[in-house]
Amino acid sequence: MSGALVAEVLSWAFIVAGSVFVLIGGIGLIRLPDFYTRIHAAGITDTMGAWLILIGLMFSAGWTLITVKLFMLLFFLAATSPLASHALAKAAFLRGLEPMLGRGLEIEGDHD
Amino acid sequence: MGLFLRQDQPWRASRRETALSGVALFVVLMAVWLLNSGHYTPLIIGFGVASSLLVVFLSWRMGIVDREGLPVHLLPRATVYAPWLFKEIFTANVDVAKRVLTPFEPNISPRLFDTGVTQKTDLGRVIYANSITLTPGTVSIGVKGSYITVHAIAEDVADGLQEGEMDRRVTWLEGERR
């Protein structure tokens, strides 16, 4: 009985925390000034937002096959989202999209 | 009809390694099938065995059945690396969230720089580059030889990466072989 209550409370906590991170990612996607910085905002949604929501769903599902599927979904998201971000950033950089850098900073290293 | 012939491909792994990796790949695919299907009749399980065998065969023909394609040998050390990475990702998330939510103007100072890698194998470099991208605040833009081009959202995030703790841990994860 109390075990179910603990699972319910944990599910609430994780899902609400995940929703907050998802919202922060969305705000960042609008607020940040250029493409390369927006990737970081999308990264918040892809990592903490998605993971916390999925972990919350796991607590709600309990020890069933559904939890295994949720874990698989978590694994796929964790494996594919950095690859997609990297492919985007690399394509943009090779296409010559100039990053907006901090005050007084220049691109370091030799890139043609 | 060269369907079953092993072509002259120098990047292929040894027969023993290929056989072991092939069996491991089959076991993983079969586990995914059984966990996802939920129907345990002989017909459906037979379909699963057939699909898994087909996928293993196609992968073998592509020459990607080797230690690099299915790095099960990294699993013991990955159980130590993954929790550290999750902790790192959590702190980075909170940090970037604070920067995004700073009033009036986001508190950012983006920097693009090269950082050296100490991993010897391609697999280790890919793991390092993916770990960098997975951590919010840093995105790897390119991997060239022994350095990775990184875009960081702020200068102290970049300094934190260049201290090289993640690099050392990935090198440890990769092991000393080769």
Add this chain to the structure above:
Amino acid sequence: MDQFGAATLALLVCMAMTLFRSIAGPTVFDRVLAVNSFGTKTVLLIAVYGFLTGRPDFLDLALVYALMNFIGTIAVMKFTRFGDLAGMEDDDEETL
């Protein structure tokens, strides 16, 4: 309203923000990034909605959508870079 309803609401609001970015641009990469992020949120929305309506079978759809979203982004990026999905000519660097 339970926790699933709250998460659905947050995801929908965030998807609206992402949609704004994909319309506003300004570069094609911003749009692809927004569409990719939108896809991730769609996966989460499908999963959460399955729990909201008490039908967790929706998770299978979420799994398939996650994989398709990834392949779609990679395909669009490859097309933007090489103008072709089959080969990778005029590229002297290693890809991905």
